[in-house]
Amino acid sequence: MVLTLNKMVASFHLTVLPEIIRFIVLAIFVSWKFYRLVRSNYKYMAMINKSSSKFIYRRNPNSELQECAICRSEFVAGEKIRELKCKHMFHRHCVEKWLQEYKATCPLCRSSIVSEEILAEYRRVKNERNDSIIEKELALILLSVLHGGSCHGF
Ligand SMILES: [Zn+2]
Ligand SMILES: [Zn+2]
Incomplete structure (x- = not known):
């Protein structure tokens, strides 16, 4: 035993x-x-x-129609918008997906949104995950x- x-x-x-x-x-x-x-x-x-600001879209009757250049649809009152520091506006979910999965620059004018250092770390860690x-x-x-x-x- x-x-x-x-x-x-x-x-x-x-x-x-x-x-x-x-x-x-x-x-x-x-x-x-x-x-x-x-x-x-x-x-x-x-x-x-x-480097951007968030707000809810409200259409100004005097201004021309604006659209999101990523999904190509016009902004509708009440939608969540993100305006980058270059003054370009996109749907919040469209531009967040773009910045996280594609490029860290504005889809229209290509001005950079995220500093090189933070972008490099983000990419490195993301690749490690793969x-x-x-x-x-x-x-x-x-x-x-x-x-x-x-x-x-x-
Ligand atoms: Zn969009
Ligand atoms: Zn831009």
């Missing part, structure tokens, strides 16, 4: 423990990556907020630990 217990403890130390340690280290690494992703997103959006080798390895370890655990149990 004591012998089997010792054996079980020994096998735990030899097989399960190193996996758990590896798992914890990788989990910390992934959390750190996630933290950097959130932080760089936050910085990027803060920069966009700083190669998810570590996340895959983490999932594999988790699976093997769970599988191993259930085998020991029976």
Whole structure:
């Protein structure tokens, strides 16, 4: 009885423990990556907020019709608009998607909205997210630990 217990403890130390340690280290690494992703997103959006203004569209009857150059539709009263520092206006969701996924410049006049430094960090972190080798390895370890655990149990 004591012998089997010792054996079980020994096998735990030899097989399960190193996996758990590896798992914890990788989990910390992934959390750190996630933290950097959130932080760089936050910085990027803060920069966009700083160099543009948000408002609700109200049509002035004296002015000509205005349209969003991204989706090519006219502004309708009540829509959420973002005006960039170059005075070009777009739907808020259209220009945010553009700035986050395509370019950090105005779609019309190409004046830059986000500083080089913040843009570089944003791009780097975004690219890191795409190669998810570590996340895959983490999932594999988790699976093997769970599988191993259930085998020991029976
Ligand atoms: Zn639009
Ligand atoms: Zn512009």
